[in-house]
Amino acid sequence: MRQIEVQVAHLFVSPLHRYEGRPSDGPVPLPAGGAEGGVAEIALRAHLGVVGDRYFGREAHRSASVTVMAMESLEAVERELQVGHALDPFATRRTVFLRGADVDALARTRFSLDTGAGEVVFQGNRPANPCAWMNVALAEGAHRALRGRGGVRCEPLADGNLTLGPAVLRVYDEP
Structure with a gap:
C-alpha cells in the first residue's frame, strides 16, 4: 500500500446532464434560478455514487x-493552450479534483480517500477520456490536450463523505 498526502481542491455534484447532443448546440441550459458549482462536501454510497448527482444509482x-x-x-492544459486565464474545473463535469497525485495512474486500482471522516474506498476503473465537449466548455484544443490526463472513472465501494482540504490517498493495488 502506498500513502500520499493530497488536497481535495474541488468537489462537484450536478443533478443535470448538461452536455447532451452535439457540442455545437451548446450545453443544456440550467433551470431558472439554477446554478452549478462546487460544494464543500459530498456524500457517497457504496455501488451507487454521489448522493444528488445525475449518475447516482x-x-x-x-x-x-x-x-x-x-x-x-x-x-x-491551461499552459499548453495559453488561454491566459484559469480553466473552470467544473466545466469538465468531474466529481473530485485532487492536487498532489498522479490520478490517471489510479485506473484499474483500488484506492481510498480520507478527508478526516474515515476512508472512502474506490475501485478505479477506466480512464475518463475527454470528449469534444471540452473544446466548447473549456477552450479550443482542450479535447486533444486532455487525452491521457482526463482522470479516472470510479465506483465507490464504501459509504462515506469527502470534504475539501487535506486528505490521505491510499493506493492498495497497482495495475
Whole structure:
C-alpha cells in the first residue's frame, strides 16, 4: 500500500446532464434560478455514487459514477493552450479534483480517500477520456490536450463523505 498526502481542491455534484447532443448546440441550459458549482462536501454510497448527482444509482453508470481528476492536469492544459486565464474545473463535469497525485495512474486500482471522516474506498476503473465537449466548455484544443490526463472513472465501494482540504490517498493495488 502506498500513502500520499493530497488536497481535495474541488468537489462537484450536478443533478443535470448538461452536455447532451452535439457540442455545437451548446450545453443544456440550467433551470431558472439554477446554478452549478462546487460544494464543500459530498456524500457517497457504496455501488451507487454521489448522493444528488445525475449518475447516482443508475445501473449503466455504477462503475463510473465518480470521476477523479488531477488539478495539475487542468493547469497543464491551461499552459499548453495559453488561454491566459484559469480553466473552470467544473466545466469538465468531474466529481473530485485532487492536487498532489498522479490520478490517471489510479485506473484499474483500488484506492481510498480520507478527508478526516474515515476512508472512502474506490475501485478505479477506466480512464475518463475527454470528449469534444471540452473544446466548447473549456477552450479550443482542450479535447486533444486532455487525452491521457482526463482522470479516472470510479465506483465507490464504501459509504462515506469527502470534504475539501487535506486528505490521505491510499493506493492498495497497482495495475
